[in-house]
Amino acid sequence: MRAFSAQRRLLESVRARGRGTALLASDRSVSWAELDDRLDAASARLIALGVRPGQRVACYAETQLDVVVSLLATHALGAVWVPINPGYHDVELGHVLALADATVVLCDHARLARAGARARPLSSWWTRGRPGANDVSDDELALLITTSGTTGRPKACMLSFANVVAAVGALSALWEMGPDDEVVHALPLFHVHGLCVALHGALLRGARTRLLESFTPVAVVDAIAAGGTVFMGVPTMYRRLLDHLDAHPAHGAVLARARLFTAGSAALPADDLVAFERHTGHRIVERYGMSETLITLSNPVRGERKAGTVGRPIPGVDMRVIDDELQVRGPGVMRGYYNDPAATAQAFTADGFLKTGDTVRVADDGYVTIVGRTSTDILKVGGYKLSTREIEEQLATHPAVREVAVVGVPDREWGQRVVACVVPRDAAAAPTLAELQAHVRLHEAKKPRALHLVDALPKNALGKVQKKLLADQLARAALG
Numbered sequence: 001m002r003a004f005s006a007q008r009r010l011l012e013s014v015r016a017r018g019r020g021t022a023l024l025a026s027d028r029s030v031s032w033a034e035l036d037d038r039l040d041a042a043s044a045r046l047i048a049l050g051v052r053p054g055q056r057v058a059c060y061a062e063t064q065l066d067v068v069v070s071l072l073a074t075h076a077l078g079a080v081w082v083p084i085n086p087g088y089h090d091v092e093l094g095h096v097l098a099l100a101d102a103t104v105v106l107c108d109h110a111r112l113a114r115a116g117a118r119a120r121p122l123s124s125w126w127t128r129g130r131p132g133a134n135d136v137s138d139d140e141l142a143l144l145i146t147t148s149g150t151t152g153r154p155k156a157c158m159l160s161f162a163n164v165v166a167a168v169g170a171l172s173a174l175w176e177m178g179p180d181d182e183v184v185h186a187l188p189l190f191h192v193h194g195l196c197v198a199l200h201g202a203l204l205r206g207a208r209t210r211l212l213e214s215f216t217p218v219a220v221v222d223a224i225a226a227g228g229t230v231f232m233g234v235p236t237m238y239r240r241l242l243d244h245l246d247a248h249p250a251h252g253a254v255l256a257r258a259r260l261f262t263a264g265s266a267a268l269p270a271d272d273l274v275a276f277e278r279h280t281g282h283r284i285v286e287r288y289g290m291s292e293t294l295i296t297l298s299n300p301v302r303g304e305r306k307a308g309t310v311g312r313p314i315p316g317v318d319m320r321v322i323d324d325e326l327q328v329r330g331p332g333v334m335r336g337y338y339n340d341p342a343a344t345a346q347a348f349t350a351d352g353f354l355k356t357g358d359t360v361r362v363a364d365d366g367y368v369t370i371v372g373r374t375s376t377d378i379l380k381v382g383g384y385k386l387s388t389r390e391i392e393e394q395l396a397t398h399p400a401v402r403e404v405a406v407v408g409v410p411d412r413e414w415g416q417r418v419v420a421c422v423v424p425r426d427a428a429a430a431p432t433l434a435e436l437q438a439h440v441r442l443h444e445a446k447k448p449r450a451l452h453l454v455d456a457l458p459k460n461a462l463g464k465v466q467k468k469l470l471a472d473q474l475a476r477a478a479l480g
Helices: 006-015 032-048 065-077 090-100 109-115 161-174 192-205 217-225 235-247 251-255 270-280 341-347 388-395 433-439 467-479
Strands: 021-024 029-031 056-060 080-084 104-107 119-121 141-148 154-160 182-185 208-211 230-233 260-263 285-290 294-298 318-322 325-329 354-362 368-373 378-381 384-387 401-411 415-424 450-453
Touching: 006 032, 006 065, 006 161, 006 192, 021 032, 029 032, 032 065, 056 065, 056 090, 065 080, 065 192, 065 208, 080 090, 090 109, 090 141, 090 154, 104 109, 109 119, 141 161, 141 192, 154 161, 161 192, 161 294, 182 192, 182 217, 192 208, 192 230, 192 285, 192 294, 217 235, 217 251, 230 235, 235 251, 235 270, 251 270, 368 378, 378 401, 378 415, 384 388, 388 401, 388 415, 388 433, 401 467, 415 433, 415 467, 433 450, 450 467
Parallel strands: 021 208, 056 080, 056 104, 080 141, 104 119, 182 208, 182 230, 230 260, 260 285, 415 450
Antiparallel strands: 021 029, 141 154, 285 294, 318 325, 325 354, 354 368, 378 384, 401 415
C-alpha cells in the first residue's frame, strides 16, 4: 500500500497555523492563513498553465515571498519544483532547463525573455483563485536539485516528499525548533541548505521565517534584534560576521539574544567556532548533509558540540566508512539522479549506501570530522559544490591558453579557492587573471580567484593531469 502522509503533513503544517505570522520580508509580512490562501490561488494558476502531478515547475529561486508561494503551490499539486540559481549564466541555465524539461518556468519580469517560451511571471501568484490540489504518495518526487558532476554536466537529485519530511523533520526536531522560533533566512533557496533545512524545517515545525534577500552582517544583527531566534549559515557567512563583530563588539550582545546558530555546507574552522562563542556566548551547531542525502549528521543542541566535527548520525541514518570515504543510508537519501541511471548506479553501493565522496575521520565517540573530498574534480567553495571540469572547459577556449587544470587550495573565508593552472600558448603573452575571469561565463563562484602559470601540467603515464601534485606545488609556493 502506498502511503500518502508526507505531502499532507507538509501542507497541513501551513494550514493548521491560523492567523499567526508565517513569513516576514522587507516589504510585507504574511500570516499562515494568508499563505494558505495564496498557495491555493497559485496552484489553481499552475493548473491553468497546464501543470499536472509529476511535471516539473522550474523557478528562479530568489529569497523572496513569491518564490515560497510557488514552492508550496507546486507541492500542493504533486508537481516537482526545480530551483534555478539566479546567478546562472546562459550556458548553466540552458543545461538546467534542458535537463528538467519543465512545463513552466517562473521568474520575475526582467528574466522573461531569457527564460524562454515557457516563462511566466511570479507576480501573478498574488491574486485570488480557486484551489487546486492533488494527493500524491510519499515516494513521488517533490524536488529536483541540480548539482555538479565530475564530467561538468549537471545532475539532478530526485528527492521525494518522504525524503524531505522525514529527514528535515528529524533534524528540526533534534534542534528543538517550534512555533516560538523565528528563522533568520539569508541562504539561497536553490540549495538544500536554505530550501530544505531552513525553509522546510521552519514550515514543518511552525516557526516563522524572516527572509533576507541578501546576506550582510548588519542585516543579521538587525533581524535578531527584531526577534530572530535561529540563524543558519555557511562558514563564509560566519567569517564575515566575525569580522563585523571584531569591528563592532557590542553587536555580540545582540546576537546573544538568539537561541541557536547552525553551520553547514562546508567545514567551519575550529578557531572561528571558538571566536564566535567568545563574542556571543553561542557555540555554533555544525551539521553535515548534501544535495544527494539532505541531512545525515549533526552535533547536538543538548550535549557536547565538538569543534571541528559535524557530529553523529541523526535519527534514522546509518553510516559507515569504507577506504576513508563516508557512506550513508537513511530517509533523506535521494532516489537517484534524474534520467541518469548510470550515474545513479555509480553513486550507490550494492547494499544501498550512497557514496558521499567525502573523506572523513571518526573518533572513538562517533563524532565525524570531514577531511576533504575523495575527488580532486569536485571543489567546495562558499558552500557550493563545483565541478572543475565545467570551469576548465570554458578556460580552455581562451585563445592564450594551451592547457589548463583547475584545482582548489584551502581558503579561510571560502573553504577552497579556485585556482587556474595554465600553460600559455606564448609565455610572452600569457593571459591575466582578470582576462580569464571575464572569459568564464559561469556563476561568480566558479570564476578562478588565482592564476598559476606553468610550463607544463604534471601527468601520469596515461596522460591524466595529476592535480594532487599541482595542489602540492601551490601549497609549497604559498609557504615559500
